Amino acid sequence: MLQAFDFLKESLKNLKTVGSVARSSSFLCKAMIDPIDFSKNQVIVELGPGDGVITEYILERMxxxxxLIAIEVNETFCEKLKQINDKRFFVVNQSAEHLDEILKHHGxxxxxxxxSAVPFVVLPDDLTDKILAKCHLVLSQKGLFIQYHYSLFLKKMYNKIFSNIETDFIPINIPPAFVFICQK
Ligand SMILES: C[S@@+](CC[C@H](N)C(=O)[O-])C[C@H]1O[C@@H](n2cnc3c(N)ncnc32)[C@H](O)[C@@H]1O
Structure with missing residues (x-):
């Protein structure tokens, strides 16, 4: 409850970048990571982790x-994420368009x-384009890009970039959400 309130406070201060007033529900968190094959060693990048609600589910299954490399623009959220003590986990306080350099820096x-939970709907189009181009660039051949949105409005945009897109609907979330599971 306290975490939900802290998230709301930070979100109201940064409406143009956070893009949501509520953290993802457990149903949405699980749907976001279910397509990943956790039986294998994976290099995973999380974009826009916020205070780490999805992060915890990823770390639990990895x-x-x-x-896991988390890239988050908000400094307050990064401070919170840095409290997670796990040798497999790295937090980077930068914007997602630097994804390729950040990966390289980590080897x-x-x-x-x-x-990704980056709210592309509220970001400038050119920034969205840059971030998605970098995502496509750094994904391995069979890599997955998984993103949620509160409508199907941006599906056309992903169709232009990725080869195969599946969608899932998660009604138990505020607001209800669509998960896009995209293959390179
Ligand atoms: C809707 S919140 C999602 C928080 C959390 N992952 C969840 O699902 O509840 C979106 C997050 O994306 C971050 N964000 C926005 N623009 C970003 C960018 N260009 N690069 C990295 N993170 C960004 C925001 O600061 C915010 O933490």
């Missing part, structure tokens, strides 16, 4: 040799999955 050319 193998010991997997890596990786590509990643296996990108879990």
């Amino acid at each position: 193998t010991e040799e997997s890596t 990786y050319k590509e990643c296996d999955a990108i879990v």
Whole structure:
């Protein structure tokens, strides 16, 4: 409850970048990571982790040799994320369009999955384009890009970038959400 209130406070201060007043529900968190094959070692990038509600689910399911890199523009959320003490987990306080340099800095050319909650609907179009181009660039051949939105409005945009897109509807969330599961 306290976490939900803190998230609301931070969100109201930064409406143009946070894009939501409520953290994702457990149903949405699970739907966002279910498509990932956690039986294998994975390099996963999380974009817009906020205070880490989805992060916790990813870390719980990842193998010991997997890596999770969280990229978040909001400094307050990054401070919160840095309290997670896990040798497989790295927090970067930057914007998602630097994804390729950030991966390289951590010793990786590509990643296996990108879990994104970046609110593209409220970001400038050119920034959205840059971020999505970088996502496509760094994904491995069979890599997955997984994103949620509160409408199907942006599906056309993903159709232009990714080869195969599945959608899932999660009614138990505020507001109800669509999950886009995209293959490179
Ligand atoms: C809707 S919140 C999602 C928070 C959390 N992942 C959840 O599902 O409840 C969107 C997050 O994206 C972050 N964000 C917005 N623009 C970003 C960017 N360009 N790069 C990285 N993170 C960004 C915001 O600061 C915010 O934490």
